[in-house]
Amino acid sequence: MGYFSVLKVMITQGPPNVIFALKGELDLTTSRILRKEVEKIELDKVASITFSLNELKFIDSTGIGQLIGYYRSFAKQHTSVYIDNKNADIEEVLELIGVREIMET
Amino acid sequence: MDFQAYQQVIHVNSKGNLFLIGEAEYQARYDDEEPLMILPIQGKKDVAQIRHVVDDFLLERIPNWKNPARNRILLGLTEAVTNVVKHTPGGQVLLYIDKIGPRFHVIDEGTGLEFNRLSCLLFAKGFSTSGSLGAGFPLMIRFFKQILVCSSTMGTKLVLRSDLTQFLRS
Numbered sequence: 001m002g003y004f005s006v007l008k009v010m011i012t013q014g015p016p017n018v019i020f021a022l023k024g025e026l027d028l029t030t031s032r033i034l035r036k037e038v039e040k041i042e043l044d045k046v047a048s049i050t051f052s053l054n055e056l057k058f059i060d061s062t063g064i065g066q067l068i069g070y071y072r073s074f075a076k077q078h079t080s081v082y083i084d085n086k087n088a089d090i091e092e093v094l095e096l097i098g099v100r101e102i103m104e105t
Numbered sequence: 106m107d108f109q110a111y112q113q114v115i116h117v118n119s120k121g122n123l124f125l126i127g128e129a130e131y132q133a134r135y136d137d138e139e140p141l142m143i144l145p146i147q148g149k150k151d152v153a154q155i156r157h158v159v160d161d162f163l164l165e166r167i168p169n170w171k172n173p174a175r176n177r178i179l180l181g182l183t184e185a186v187t188n189v190v191k192h193t194p195g196g197q198v199l200l201y202i203d204k205i206g207p208r209f210h211v212i213d214e215g216t217g218l219e220f221n222r223l224s225c226l227l228f229a230k231g232f233s234t235s236g237s238l239g240a241g242f243p244l245m246i247r248f249f250k251q252i253l254v255c256s257s258t259m260g261t262k263l264v265l266r267s268d269l270t271q272f273l274r275s
Binding site: 025027028029030058061062064065089096097 | 153154
């Protein structure tokens with residue numbers, strides 16, 4: 001089987017207000033790709049982080065858990081985390097899991 | 106509480122969507138059927154790989170697969186496979202197609218579900234035995250028409266029945 005789950009993570013805006021644009025699929029297979037990119041940023045220069053999910057085709061509870069994990073861990077360092085999403089399929093999953101109740105948009 | 110009592114509690118709490126069954130009932134229901142596909146679950150990469158293989162296969166086999174149910178069914182399947190990868194040594198997915206939609210049997214080689222924590226695991230959003238979100242089972246219950254759970258110390262079998270017309274109505 002030659003199938004691969006692909007996630008591309010691009011930084012479309014740099015510090016102090018960083019935007020990560022996610023393209024592809026965020027699940028258990030690809031979560032490490034996002035983790036590596038997020039680990040590269042120098043937090044002391046960052047005021048906020050936005051994850052843009054507008055070009056994401058798929059997200060599951062593992063991917064959402066990762067984003068909520070960043071929200072919680074960065075909040076301790078006074079860095080705000082936001083989600084930008086206009087994709088209806090992705091939004092349905094975010095709402096079902098209750099992300100909108102936990103995180104700011 | 107005995108198995109029959111758990112069966113009734115789970116059935117009522119799920120509004121009839123979820124059944125606990127024993128190994129004998131599982132065998133009686135399904136042992137004569139040949140799966141259309143058998144996909145091994147061995148590691149993280151299989152979470153996405155199984156989703157893509159199943160999607161491609163169903164695109165060829167089911168004329169109305171491209172309907173609103175597709176993404177939801179694939180998400181539910183992904184949650185089940187992710188649970189196998191995270192919590193057990195491995196397993197496999199068996200694929201069947203019923204009249205109303207695809208049916209998946211997600212079989213693992215773990216130590217089984219703890220019945221006394223099953224209600225929390227299945228219905229309480231945020232309940233997790235591993236520190237994760239605990240949203241997997243509630244999503245599966247939401248997106249599949251019916252789920253049968255057959256669990257013992259030899260492992261767990263989830264039968265995930267989908268209904269392609271379910272989300273056209275909502």
